[in-house]
Amino acid sequence: MQKEIISKKQARYILVMFLLGDGIFGLAPESKQDIWISLLLGYAMYLPVFLLYLRITSLYPGRGFYDIVMEIFGKVFGRAIVFLYICYALFLGGTILKILVDFIHTASLPETPQIVFMVFFMLFCTVMTKCGIEPFGRWCQFLFPFFVFTLVATSIISINAMDFNYLKPVGGSGLKNIVSGAFSIYSYPFAESVMFLTVLGSLKKTDKPRKIIFTGTLIALMTLLVISLRNLFILGPTSFAASYPSYEAVGTVSLGNFFSRFEILIAINYMTTIFAKTSFCQYAAVTGMGKFFHLKDYKTMAFPAGFIMITVGLMFFPSATSLLNWKKTYSYLAQIFELILPLIIWLGGEIRYILKGKAAAVS
Amino acid sequence: MKNKKIFLIVLLCAQLMLFSGCWNYREVESLSIVSGFAVDSGSNGSNYHVTFDVLDAKQEKSNSAKSQLIEADGDTIFDAARNVVKKTDKRLYFGDSTLVVIGKQLAEKDLAPILDWMLRDHELRKDIAIAISKENTAQEIIQQKGLQNQINSSSLYEALMENGRALSKIPYVELYQVNNTLNEPGISLALPAVSVLTNMNEPVAGLDGMAVFQKDKLVGFLDDTESRNFMFVTGKIKGGLVLVKQGKDQIATLEIQESKAEIKPVFEGANTKMRVNLKIQCSLYEMHTQKDYGSEDALKKIEKSAESQIQASVKKSIETVQSAYGSDIFGFGSKIYKNNPKDWETVQSNWEEQFKTLPADVTVSVSIQNAGILQSKVM
Numbered sequence A: 001m002q003k004e005i006i007s008k009k010q011a012r013y014i015l016v017m018f019l020l021g022d023g024i025f026g027l028a029p030e031s032k033q034d035i036w037i038s039l040l041l042g043y044a045m046y047l048p049v050f051l052l053y054l055r056i057t058s059l060y061p062g063r064g065f066y067d068i069v070m071e072i073f074g075k076v077f078g079r080a081i082v083f084l085y086i087c088y089a090l091f092l093g094g095t096i097l098k099i100l101v102d103f104i105h106t107a108s109l110p111e112t113p114q115i116v117f118m119v120f121f122m123l124f125c126t127v128m129t130k131c132g133i134e135p136f137g138r139w140c141q142f143l144f145p146f147f148v149f150t151l152v153a154t155s156i157i158s159i160n161a162m163d164f165n166y167l168k169p170v171g172g173s174g175l176k177n178i179v180s181g182a183f184s185i186y187s188y189p190f191a192e193s194v195m196f197l198t199v200l201g202s203l204k205k206t207d208k209p210r211k212i213i214f215t216g217t218l219i220a221l222m223t224l225l226v227i228s229l230r231n232l233f234i235l236g237p238t239s240f241a242a243s244y245p246s247y248e249a250v251g252t253v254s255l256g257n258f259f260s261r262f263e264i265l266i267a268i269n270y271m272t273t274i275f276a277k278t279s280f281c282q283y284a285a286v287t288g289m290g291k292f293f294h295l296k297d298y299k300t301m302a303f304p305a306g307f308i309m310i311t312v313g314l315m316f317f318p319s320a321t322s323l324l325n326w327k328k329t330y331s332y333l334a335q336i337f338e339l340i341l342p343l344i345i346w347l348g349g350e351i352r353y354i355l356k357g358k359a360a361a362v363s
Numbered sequence B: 001m002k003n004k005k006i007f008l009i010v011l012l013c014a015q016l017m018l019f020s021g022c023w024n025y026r027e028v029e030s031l032s033i034v035s036g037f038a039v040d041s042g043s044n045g046s047n048y049h050v051t052f053d054v055l056d057a058k059q060e061k062s063n064s065a066k067s068q069l070i071e072a073d074g075d076t077i078f079d080a081a082r083n084v085v086k087k088t089d090k091r092l093y094f095g096d097s098t099l100v101v102i103g104k105q106l107a108e109k110d111l112a113p114i115l116d117w118m119l120r121d122h123e124l125r126k127d128i129a130i131a132i133s134k135e136n137t138a139q140e141i142i143q144q145k146g147l148q149n150q151i152n153s154s155s156l157y158e159a160l161m162e163n164g165r166a167l168s169k170i171p172y173v174e175l176y177q178v179n180n181t182l183n184e185p186g187i188s189l190a191l192p193a194v195s196v197l198t199n200m201n202e203p204v205a206g207l208d209g210m211a212v213f214q215k216d217k218l219v220g221f222l223d224d225t226e227s228r229n230f231m232f233v234t235g236k237i238k239g240g241l242v243l244v245k246q247g248k249d250q251i252a253t254l255e256i257q258e259s260k261a262e263i264k265p266v267f268e269g270a271n272t273k274m275r276v277n278l279k280i281q282c283s284l285y286e287m288h289t290q291k292d293y294g295s296e297d298a299l300k301k302i303e304k305s306a307e308s309q310i311q312a313s314v315k316k317s318i319e320t321v322q323s324a325y326g327s328d329i330f331g332f333g334s335k336i337y338k339n340n341p342k343d344w345e346t347v348q349s350n351w352e353e354q355f356k357t358l359p360a361d362v363t364v365s366v367s368i369q370n371a372g373i374l375q376s377k378v379m
Helices: A008-025 A029-059 A065-107 A114-131 A133-161 A175-187 A190-202 A209-235 A245-251 A263-292 A298-316 A320-333 A335-362 B002-019 B057-061 B077-086 B104-109 B112-120 B138-143 B152-166 B175-183 B224-234 B296-325 B332-339 B341-356
Strands: B031-041 B048-055 B067-074 B091-093 B099-102 B129-133 B190-199 B202-214 B217-222 B241-245 B251-268 B271-288 B360-368
Touching: A008 A065, A008 A133, A008 A190, A008 A209, A008 A245, A008 A263, A029 A065, A029 A175, A029 A190, A029 A209, A029 A335, A065 A114, A065 A190, A065 A263, A065 A298, A065 A320, A065 A335, A114 A133, A114 A263, A114 A298, A133 A190, A133 A209, A133 A245, A133 A263, A175 A190, A175 A320, A190 A209, A190 A263, A190 A335, A209 A245, A245 A263, A263 A298, A320 A335, B031 B104, B031 B138, B031 B152, B048 B077, B048 B138, B067 B077, B067 B138, B067 B152, B077 B091, B077 B112, B099 B138, B099 B152, B104 B129, B104 B217, B112 B175, B129 B138, B129 B152, B129 B175, B138 B152, B138 B190, B152 B202, B202 B224, B202 B296, B217 B224, B217 B296, B224 B251, B224 B271, B224 B296, B241 B271, B241 B296, B251 B296, B251 B332, B271 B296, B271 B332, B271 B341, B296 B341, B296 B360, B332 B341
Parallel strands: B031 B091, B031 B099, B099 B129, B129 B190, B271 B360
Antiparallel strands: B031 B048, B048 B067, B190 B202, B202 B217, B241 B251, B251 B271
């Protein structure tokens, strides 16, 4: 099978869309009006992890994440780690899918059975995964400008309805809440960029992952900042209580009593970013399966992966409220994949690197 | 290969026919669009008595849409909304509701349970306007025919909206803002009040001052002047008039162009004081006087007396609210909380008591931009 190649820009927008994911629903309600501090702090917490990921990729330039793992740990242990990451990707994809379906179920179409929507949405994701990473990259690059457009448009339209006093008192939500908000933002979505490492094998040799990941996460940070502040300025404290703050905030905005109900734009944005995240999770899981089972073409696993994701979404989260509770646990549990396993891989890689150097010196 | 392609195209076309749109469609005719509703405490055994102002879909041919009232009882508001189906074959649709009128007795008990459904249900918009009935029931308000708009509730809603621009005497509060106020420390809720007024010997629903809350319980009403002064202090004024009395029979009418309010807490040792600074820009639009006020000096005089009159009126209103209701509708506490969070911690615990005796310094500066298109006086 010939190798898929994506450009630098495509890789960056894949990362941005993946990180935005369900974050555009509104993040870390516990930080209240200090959400911007939490976002910046969360990003600062992410930076060391970012360096860790970079080091891992720079040990084996031009290789994908799973290749690196297999290379370092060999067939058995390598497979075990790859298996864990496949589970992670499937689980994350299922969760994200369920988040979107819950949104549609509670906010607009309460009478449509969830499974119907899930199956159709997953079908589209599967088609996307089957097409491969190249069309997906082009899709992300194509749709991101629309996303930015709606974001800027809704922010400008609502500028009259904004009350900047909602920012005060700065730091009023307390250090504990700010830090716990920052931690949840660090682990969800920023450190999830560990999954993005799977795509690095498809980059051109000349493109440096460092630049792509850095600019990608920075764009995502900016976007999330604008979204959170827009919601806060429009809705005030109600935005911490709402399940879908962006949707409610833009819903209250009207242009001269005549143009109103822009919230449908937000619903479309949710769909696009969540489609990107779910598809990418599926891609990550499927390529992992390809490596795990040593398949010629990973794409054959797209359907089974999709079905597993639907099942995960339905089985683990019986209600939308259980998802909200899960998010708190998840930010800690995800550390296994975001921090601990990468640390192990990095240490293994360094040891291999030294051994290889010695072997080269002997021969 | 070719067969496969044809099969796929047929499949896609079938999908277009079968899977476009929602799971269960509803025709517009099968919906009753609620334009507003009035909530009262229930009479015969149930908790709530709700009156829905429903658009009459049958009247589409005539130019003006009409509405119909449907009442229902229920233990919760949603229950009442569904119990309507006992009388009509249609289900209520709340996506276009613009106004909720809440009865006095119910507001005196508690407001929060009523708001909960409105905030939780996905159909209702979160910028729906809320008003409190000054009459015994909210139903009386929504029963009155609108003057220019046949739909009673939307006529009242438009009066509320327009009042902000042209009259600026009564606050206009949206649902999510109510939730914000209830959840913010150091500020109490104030909502517009409506009552039955008369026009050409016929009753009509209209705005009438505002309602003052303590937490989510109604404690009393303010009249139009006090309500206007509340708007001055909270900086919500967008327009409206100020009448300046110059001795006997002499009234100058100023139209407000712009009004800015600045509230600053001042801490002097253990004492807290509020400094309220109003900056008002206006134009002179009507003069009932014998003297000629065409000169600049004369306008200065009007400015001076306007300043002192507004100052006295605003100060009196603040004191009335403090002594009669003791509820911080001006958000003085919230100003301290936002700008001096550390000082707020010390006063927070007995803010309600402290507010009642809180001294407020009011300073007003009025500047008259122009005197209309008449240079001198008539006669």
